[in-house]
Amino acid sequence: MAIQQGKQVCCYDCVECPEGRISTQRDADQCEPCPEDHYPNENKNWCIGKKLSYLSYGEPLGAILVSFTLLLSGNTVVLMGIFLLYRHTPIVKANNWGITWALLSSLLLCFLCSFLFIGWPGKVTCLLRQMVFGIIFSVSVACVLAKTLTVILAFMAAKPGSQMRRWLGNRLALSVIIFPSLIQTAICIVWLATSPPFPEYDMHSQSDTITVQCNEGSDLMFYLVLGFMWLLALISFTVAFFARKLPDSFNEAKLITFSMLVFCSIWVSFVPAYLGTKGKYTVAVEVFSILTSSGGLLGFLFFPKCYIMIFRPELNTRDQLVRKRSGGN
Template sequence: MPPRSTCVESCHPGQSMFVQPEKQVCCYDCVQCSTGRISIQSDAEQCQECPEDKYPNENHNQCLPKKLNYLSYGEPLGAALAFASLFLSTGTAMVMRTFIRHRDTPIVKANNWSITCTLLSSLLICFLCPLLFIGWPGKVTCLLRQMVFGIIFTLAVACILAKTITVVLAFMATKPGNRARSWIGKRPAVLVIIPSSFLQVGICGVWLAMAHPFLELDMHSQRDEILLECNDGSPLMFYLVLGYMGLLAVISFMLAFSARKLPDTFNEAKLITFSMLVFCSVWISFVPTYLSTKGKYMVAVEIFSILASGAGLLGCLFLPKLYIIILRPELNTRKHLVRR
């Protein structure tokens, strides 16, 4: 057998030849291919890069197709969030049905039926919003989901702000000679809910005109996955939508907190204070968590925040009233409401 002309064994697939400096070409080192590169033959002079939609296997001798990463209904996380969305929306519909059946009772009348009905309707749509975030993201869903979420949640918070103002005006109207009585009724709804909601619609319209959300394939964040996600287009506009919604919540919280010591039989300021505290806590913790995640977990964080904050509003504002309507009907009388 003739002697080998190299100083080392042949390099295996997944490796490339590296000639040692100041030595003969026949003497070389076998170097493992770097990240994203492969070699499929022995003694390869250099490694080849895998296409963007593929990644190398552990031996760096074959390119494998990347998996699509998005929050789907078929996985446990997506199914659980979808179930929670449908469960809460069904619960909201049942609360609305109960209030409609008892709309002539004193406790429902005292809570301004028009504002209460608008608030329950907006919460119902809020609980259905996560269904736009789950499943295969398309161009239409990418355009709609953040806009619908921002506008509907702003409507809900504006309803609570109008309810808080109504509570304060109702107590002020009991004082002799106070002109607040003329403002009680539909005026808070007209002067607070409609302008606040239309301002958020304007912000979303500017967002669509300047840099609307779009579908994006992120092939580089994960080694073996393609992140199929909706790019917000302009993160500044997204946080502006959240910031405006948070501003309304803070104003409502401050008003309700200042009126929390008013007699309970005249208002529900304590319930509004606690509901706004839950709402603000959820969305304050949302921002750092949202920024520290990627892919489907980023979407899951936003869905969880939507459901948690909406459930906080529904539970804090309406469960005490349901308790009186269903379990303690003897307290649902005008005599009890004006007792103090």
């Protein structure tokens, strides 16, 4: 009941209850609020239980992302088999078999870590998913940087009297991969120790839905993990860009340059997309970014080599490599 101004107390208007409140009878003195996990029906005379919302395997969006993940993971396994079969050929040896295998393995783990983001956000998955994602992605990008440096050093070591031969080998590549990965791991450990992620129920973002999500604990640490990954990607892109014109028929620098450009573009656009979505769609944006950026690295770095190994074996010879390095056609 709303008292009419300037009239008798017995005169009143019947007005609709405000948002979030109901009245189960006419001419009530005031409206009652719904419980936090309920919302009013259209007539505002009854409370309805809110639905739980999270990115599940059963809904279309979750099923699409799972299918995409399985497809890319299967392609990675096939590529690993192909490179294992052709590991003694010049095109694989020229680009360091060990780093190639490490990169393929880390990309496979990148695809599989998407499963940590899909399904019920429990305590363990909330703790692990951003940490696992950040560390594995740092390993992948560090492998790309190691491959680029290997290309440059191999070209410089081929010159007569070069002192660069002593830098070639697995020791330098291993250092380039391990050192950034340890830094990212240290950032994640600090994150876990100071403000770890945890599951939460968001009652208020949507009026009719309870969003079950992971609270990242510290937005600063989350963006610090992303920022370090972007820094590695930027360094890899810059080094590959300057090495893209080296005279080597198996030079990966051009492929790395383009793949890292795609990688950086995806993760730069991730931030506004991540901040502009709510609930399960925020998680879907991150999973999509993980899959597309990893798929870009997989496709641009390895599919051209597979094409040569399978369909153009005449290009997969030591003569081709030596001729190109010496400046021949």
